[in-house]
Amino acid sequence: METGGIGYLLLVPNPFRLERYINTDVTIFTELIVREDAHTLYGFTGESEKSMFKSLLKVTGIGPKSALAILAAATPNEIISAIEREDNAFMQKFPGIGKKTASQIILDLKGKLKPDELSAPAETAPAANPSYVEEALMALEALGYSKRELTRIEKKLTKEEITSVDEAVKLGLKLLLN
Known part of the structure; x- marks a missing residue:
């Protein structure tokens, strides 16, 4: 910044x-x-x-x-x-x-936080982009996951229908935790 x-x-x-x-x-x-x-x-x-x-x-x-x-x-x-x-x-x-x-x-x-319905505007789904998986893998690496762990989930991620980097990161986290 x-x-x-x-x-x-x-x-x-x-x-x-x-x-x-x-x-x-x-x-x-x-x-x-x-x-x-x-x-x-x-x-x-x-x-x-x-x-x-x-x-x-x-x-x-x-x-x-x-x-x-x-x-x-x-x-x-x-x-x-x-x-x-x-x-x-x-x-x-x-x-x-x-x-x-x-x-x-x-x-x-519990009981101390209130949801904020206006906190994040809904984003429109971008066109499919093959770099989503690559960007998600870089984000997961920045979070501390090893290259070996990321290589293990890469093929699974590329087979999924992903419409955003956020979606790819979430799916990647799910795959890493299973």
């Missing part, structure tokens, strides 16, 4: 959601996390995504990397719905989230 002639590195849940905004002015909601060894800037497409990130960070056992992985694979409304339904299986599908952490998320956040 560049602003006022200064460039910033932003960590985002899914960088391909922002691809359409390259070379245009756009509002990015940011969160700066300061640790003794680093100052890290996180970016979000909307206030609800940022708010969900901050809520997830309050849960014991969830750090920024896990929170980003969760937001890369689900919308804030999907996450809130799963928490309210106490859907452990849904929460466990995210990388690094086991049974205990899923239960902790539900315990800590």
Whole structure:
């Protein structure tokens, strides 16, 4: 991201959601996390995504990397719905989230989050593009999956009818977790 002639590195849940905004002015909601060894800037497409990130960070056992992985694979409304339904299986599908952490998320956040129906405008489905799988694999690699794991799911992804990078990432996460 560049602003006022200064460039910033932003960590985002899914960088391909922002691809359409390259070379245009756009509002990015940011969160700066300061640790003794680093100052890290996180970016979000909307206030609800940022708010969900901050809520997830309050849960014991969830750090920024896990929170980003969760937001890369689900919308804030999907996450809130799963928490309210106490859907452990849904929460466990995210990388690094086991049974205990899923239960902790539900315990800590149930009843504290409100869905925001206006949080993300519905996107029109883009034309089929063979680079969706390639971009999704790069996003999954950025989330920490190994080349070996990604090679294992690549053929399965290319056989599916995929209409967006987000869809390819979600399907890739499902395949990796099975």
